[in-house]
Amino acid sequence: xxxxxxxxxxxxxxxxxxxxxxxxxxxxxxxxxxxxxxxxxxxxxxxxxxxxxxxxxxxxxxxxxxxxxxxxxxxxxxxxxxxxxxxxxxxxxxxxxxxxxxxxxxxxxxxxxxxxxxxxxxxxxxxxxxxxxxxxxxxxxxxxxxxxxxxxxxxxxxxxxxxxxxxxxxxxxxxxxxxxxxxxxxxxxxxxxxxxxxxxxxxxxxxxxxxxxxxxxxxxxxxxxxxxxxxxxxxxxxxxxxxxxxxxxxxxxxxxxxxxxxxxxxxxxxxxxxxxxxxxxxxxxxxxxxxxxxxxxxxxxxxxxxxxxxxxxxxxxxxxxxxxxxxxxxxxxxxxxxxxxxxxxxxxxxxxxxxxxxxxxxxxxxxxxxxxxxxxxxxxxxxxxxxxxxxxxxxxxxxxxxxxxxxxxxxxxxxxxxxxxxxxxxxxxxxxxxxxxxxxxxxxxxxxxxxxxxxxxxxxxxxxxxxxxxxxxxxxxxxxxxxxxxxxxxxxxxxxxxxxxx
Ligand SMILES: [Ca+2]
Ligand SMILES: [Ca+2]
Numbered sequence: 001x002x003x004x005x006x007x008x009x010x011x012x013x014x015x016x017x018x019x020x021x022x023x024x025x026x027x028x029x030x031x032x033x034x035x036x037x038x039x040x041x042x043x044x045x046x047x048x049x050x051x052x053x054x055x056x057x058x059x060x061x062x063x064x065x066x067x068x069x070x071x072x073x074x075x076x077x078x079x080x081x082x083x084x085x086x087x088x089x090x091x092x093x094x095x096x097x098x099x100x101x102x103x104x105x106x107x108x109x110x111x112x113x114x115x116x117x118x119x120x121x122x123x124x125x126x127x128x129x130x131x132x133x134x135x136x137x138x139x140x141x142x143x144x145x146x147x148x149x150x151x152x153x154x155x156x157x158x159x160x161x162x163x164x165x166x167x168x169x170x171x172x173x174x175x176x177x178x179x180x181x182x183x184x185x186x187x188x189x190x191x192x193x194x195x196x197x198x199x200x201x202x203x204x205x206x207x208x209x210x211x212x213x214x215x216x217x218x219x220x221x222x223x224x225x226x227x228x229x230x231x232x233x234x235x236x237x238x239x240x241x242x243x244x245x246x247x248x249x250x251x252x253x254x255x256x257x258x259x260x261x262x263x264x265x266x267x268x269x270x271x272x273x274x275x276x277x278x279x280x281x282x283x284x285x286x287x288x289x290x291x292x293x294x295x296x297x298x299x300x301x302x303x304x305x306x307x308x309x310x311x312x313x314x315x316x317x318x319x320x321x322x323x324x325x326x327x328x329x330x331x332x333x334x335x336x337x338x339x340x341x342x343x344x345x346x347x348x349x350x351x352x353x354x355x356x357x358x359x360x361x362x363x364x365x366x367x368x369x370x371x372x373x374x375x376x377x378x379x380x381x382x383x384x385x386x387x388x389x390x391x392x393x394x395x396x397x398x399x400x401x402x403x404x405x406x407x408x409x410x411x412x413x414x415x416x417x418x419x420x421x422x423x424x425x426x427x428x429x430x431x432x433x434x435x436x437x438x439x440x441x442x443x444x445x446x447x448x449x450x451x452x453x454x455x456x457x458x459x460x461x462x463x464x465x466x467x468x469x470x471x472x473x474x475x476x477x478x479x480x481x482x483x484x485x486x487x488x489x490x491x492x493x494x495x496x497x498x499x500x501x502x
Pocket of ligand 1: 452
């Protein structure tokens with residue numbers, strides 16, 4: 001009985017101990033869970049760091065692999081990313097052009113496939129387009145697709161697709177430089193599993209860790225920074241023409257000033273179109289009495305520009321025929337003239353710009369030349385319509401020599417060949433082909449074919465009957481202009497019987 005009681009007591013105690021332990025365990029679990037979340041929340045909150053890495057982070061070639069360069073910006077809205085990537089171009093190459101995210105639609109720089117495969121370097125500089133500034137990307141998103149293919153038969157290659165953590169810039173939408181953590185991807189290629197004949201306990205026969213071929217940072221001297229003006233369309237007297245102001249720089253720049261002199265007796269500025277190459281403001285002005293153009297364009301804070309592009313288009317009116325020059329005002333180390341300012345140093349790095357020399361050509365005009373069956377003092381005086389195959393149409397009248405006064409042609413006709421047609425009432429339409437030059441052009445239609453009395457494009461019995469209707473009279477059937485319609489006119493008409501319009 002006592003025995004039984006003691007057993008019961010012991011059982012009760014052990015149940016108590018068991019319950020206590022269970023409670024403690026539960027408490028511990030709850031405590032750790034709670035602490036973990038507190039820790040994690042703190043971590044997320046404290047950490048604005050952007051992760052930039054590849055998906056997948058390891059690949060065995062073959063097959064060829066397209067890596068997704070991925071950004072995890074957490075809660076930060078991204079405004080700008082500059083990232084440089086290296087691969088060993090003795091083993092790998094891009095199989096196609098890199099595709100970048102539409103979320104950063106302004107592609108400021110993207111190394112082309114051929115260049116990347118030559119250097120083993122990829123530079124991507126992406127920013128928001130103007131429309132995207134309201135909705136910058138955040139969280140996890142794909143920055144670019146990097147399609148790599150294997151180009152070697154060599155075995156046991158161990159390499160890396162590497163992000164240059166020394167040359168990376170990630171800027172938030174509030175223009176803050178963000179901290180980042182990069183992770184490279186491992187590239188393994190043509191891995192051979194050596195047959196296990198050696199008795200030595202070999203581990204997997206991975207190639208010894210060959211030092212990853214860090215890209216040789218060739219100290220290539222940057223290309224000179226230039227400003228240039230070029231013609232977009234030919235300058236023709238009395239017409240507008242446009243020029244393109246371009247900058248080219250391999251050094252990041254933050255501002256451009258172009259000061260250009262022109263001869264106001266030859267041209268005048270009509271307007272300046274801002275091409276918004278740099279994302280900040282553009283200020284431009286021109287003075288048509290002094291012959292001076294000033295264009296300044298600057299980057300938004302935190303941005304810089306590298307590349308070649310059009311800063312602005314300057315539209316001129318050509319006022320006088322002849323050659324004329326557009327000269328950049330430039331003096332080394334001076335700040336009042338043309339400058340291109342480097343982002344890093346704030347120094348003017350512009351090399352002396354070349355002037356643009358243009359020749360303003362005369363506009364084109366057309367004189368019609370023809371002969372008729374007319375005799376007597378009136379010569380070849382007719383009135384008619386001259387048309388081109390391109391829709392141009394104008395009336396003309398000829399003098400006794402059969403030559404018209406000059407008719408102005410559209411400027412775009414210069415340098416091109418057109419078919420012209422001349423039509424005079426009572427005559428068949430004639431064609432002539434002409435290469436239009438600037439200045440005066442003479443289009444010779446030769447001898448007009450008489451007899452199309454009703455202007456239907458063919459000389460036939462209907463025309464003949466109309467001629468009979470005015471026989472011994474006058475008027476349009478008097479094709480030799482001797483004052484009477486008779487056999488002589490009949491003879492002229494039947495020479496062209498059944499002939500048709502050109
Ligand atoms: Ca006819
Ligand atoms: Ca006659």
